[in-house]
Structure formats: C-alpha cells, structure tokens
Amino acid sequence: MVEQEPVGPTIKSVLICINRRFHGDQPSCAARGSESLADTLEAGVRDRKINVQVERIKCLGQCTKGPTVRFAPGGCFHLGTSEADVPAILDELEELCGTRDDDPGPPLHLLGS
Numbered sequence: 001m002v003e004q005e006p007v008g009p010t011i012k013s014v015l016i017c018i019n020r021r022f023h024g025d026q027p028s029c030a031a032r033g034s035e036s037l038a039d040t041l042e043a044g045v046r047d048r049k050i051n052v053q054v055e056r057i058k059c060l061g062q063c064t065k066g067p068t069v070r071f072a073p074g075g076c077f078h079l080g081t082s083e084a085d086v087p088a089i090l091d092e093l094e095e096l097c098g099t100r101d102d103d104p105g106p107p108l109h110l111l112g113s
C-alpha cells in the first residue's frame, strides 16, 4: 500500500525502518522482515547505480503498517512493503533520482609528461 504525499523536488534518500521491538505484542518492521528488505533495496540501488542514499533508521511512526519505506525529504510512504515491491520502488527511485556515472573518464595525461 502506498500513501501518496507530494514528492519533493529532489529525493536524496530512501529510508527503511529496521526497528525491532522485543515485546511480542508490539509491532515492528524488523519483525516483518525489513532487515532483509533493506539488504535487497541496498543491493538494487548499488547494482542499478541509482543516485540515492539508502538509510536504515529506527521507526518512521507507521509501526502497525510496516515494513515502512519512505522517500526523503518529504516523499511518499510505502507501507506493508515486501520483497516483491522492491523492483517497482527501484524503478520509481531511478526515475526520481537518476543514476550515477561511476565512469572515471579517460585517463588524465599531463602535457609534457
């Protein structure tokens, strides 16, 4: 489920809650698999060279609806996120943030050397 808020002009980060509560009666994103989800999201961002930071954080205030992912600053929440949602999230991030050019370019040759 995605709750839409206006997307800010520049998304810099994707936040994923990895909070774990150790009382069985309290919900948490980690108890619903968000740590593995964070691994998958980080690998996808790295492999696709998406120009965004993945930040693991402790609670986004949506504990009963997690795993919770949010684009930041000011982006939408992705609630009840699963591994199956990751490709679509990566597509959205790539469209919003673009990709990095890790190519260092041609070797630098100094004149006279």
Ligand code: FES
Pocket (backbone or CB within 6 Å): 017, 018, 019, 020, 027, 028, 029, 030, 058, 059, 060, 061, 062, 063, 064, 066, 067, 068
């Ligand atoms: S525990 Fe994940 S949003 Fe609160």
